[in-house]
Amino acid sequence: MNIYIKNLVVITIVLSSILTNAQMKTNLALPDDMKAPYLTQITTFGQRCDWSLDGKKLIFLEKTFGDVYEVEVATGELTPLTHHYFHEGYTRALYLSNGDILLSGSKTFDAKDPWKSRHPDNAELWVLKRDLSGPPTPLGVFCKEGPTASRKQLKIAWTVDDIYISDIVYENGVPRLKQIDTIVRSQDLPKEVKNWRLETQNFRPPFDEELIFNAHYPSIEYEAEVMGINLKTKNIVNYSQRPDCYDEPEGIFPDGKHILVESTRHHPKRAEGHTTWDYIDLYKLALDGSGKMERITYFNKDLKYKATNPVVSDDGKFMAFQYSVVGETTGIGHGIIIWDFEKEKEVKQ
Structure with a gap:
């Protein structure tokens, strides 16, 4: 990379940070919860970390x-x-177990109709090499919402209508999908959520023998359940057990015993003029079949903000997430926040 390009990149980052900071300070008052001593805002822009x-x-x-x-x-x-x-923008980015990056994004983008680029007819999966030696390689499949990548092996899962799974192999340094298998179909779900829509979420650590996914359907409000399928036996479990609420699985803890959930349990019925996603906060769900949930964040208490899209570090010590403003569409974020679980324990002792 020549010195001109290096300087241009630095200038771009600095200007982006300055402009974003200015926008936040002018238009947004930070949630009160952000003042907790165990929270650190590491970026002033960005989402889906x-x-x-x-x-x-x-x-x-x-x-x-x-x-x-x-x-x-x-x-x-x-x-x-x-x-x-050059590219048309991305909707997801995840680390693969070898350090390469799994991307989801469309080959085309229309500013007059942007959301069609997020549709599974257009959003494709790609692999970007860690050394940034070139553009990403398309994997030849489309994806609805987010895929998931194993933290231990080169295995991914994704959804279109059904949920699919495949290993990634490299031939002469070029990534491709080895064999695509269908793991879950909506008609295979238990009776209470049969034919609900699907979305992939996590391979369950520490052994990756189960895939955690979301089943959702807008029958009354916009219900969603945290589900899991054993990849060997194909047994399906409903972990959240509240089809009257919106419980969407997000980041999973490295021991596989709990998962973070975007939930509306504190406000299960939406008011006129609001969407279900206006009432999201973060909860911690036990994956032992008990359905036990613990509320973690209170960003949504005054119906101004919401905490969303949490992920847990592989040592289990930190959670990274974003905060959003009520009224914004799903996935929008105004910066990445890190929650230090150990510091929280010290503060609350």
Whole structure:
């Protein structure tokens, strides 16, 4: 990379940060919960983050249909990962177990009709090499909402209507899907959620023998359940057990015993003029079949903000998430926040 490009990248990052800070200070008052001593806002823009396997970095989207960045947790230093080629923007970015990056994004983008780029007819999966030696390689499949990637092996799962799974293999350095298998179909779900729509979420650690997914359907409000399927026996379990609420699984803890959930249990019925997603806060759900839930955040208490899209570091010590403003569409974020679980325990002793 020549000095001109390096300087241009630095200028772009600085200007982006300045403009975003100015917008936040002018238009947004931070939620009261942000003042907790165990919370640190590491970026002033961005959404849908994912932890690196060593817990030293976070990858995130600049915005929906934007570029992908990486931030070093210790220093806050930003690195753009998708500035070295032209593209139409991304909707997801996840680390693969070898350090490469799984992307979801469309080959086309229309500013007059942007959301069609997020539709499974258009959003494709790609692999970007960790060394940023070129543009990403398409995997030849489409994806609804977010895929998931194993933290231990080169295996991914994704949804269109059904949920699919495949290993990623490299031939002469080029990634491809080895064999695509169908794991879950909506008609295979238990009676109480039969034919509900599906969305992939997590391979359950520590053994990756179960896939956690979301079943959702707008029958009354916009119900969603946290589900799991054993990849060997194909047995399906409903973990949240509240079809009258919106419980969407997000980041899973490394021991596999709990998962973070975006939930509306504190406000299960929406008011006129609001969407279900206006009432989201973060909860911790036990994956032992008990359905036990514990509320973690209270960003939504005054119906101004919501905490969303949490992920847990592989050592279980930190949660990274974003805060959003009530009224915004799903996935929108105004910066990445880190929650230090150990510091929280010290403060609350």
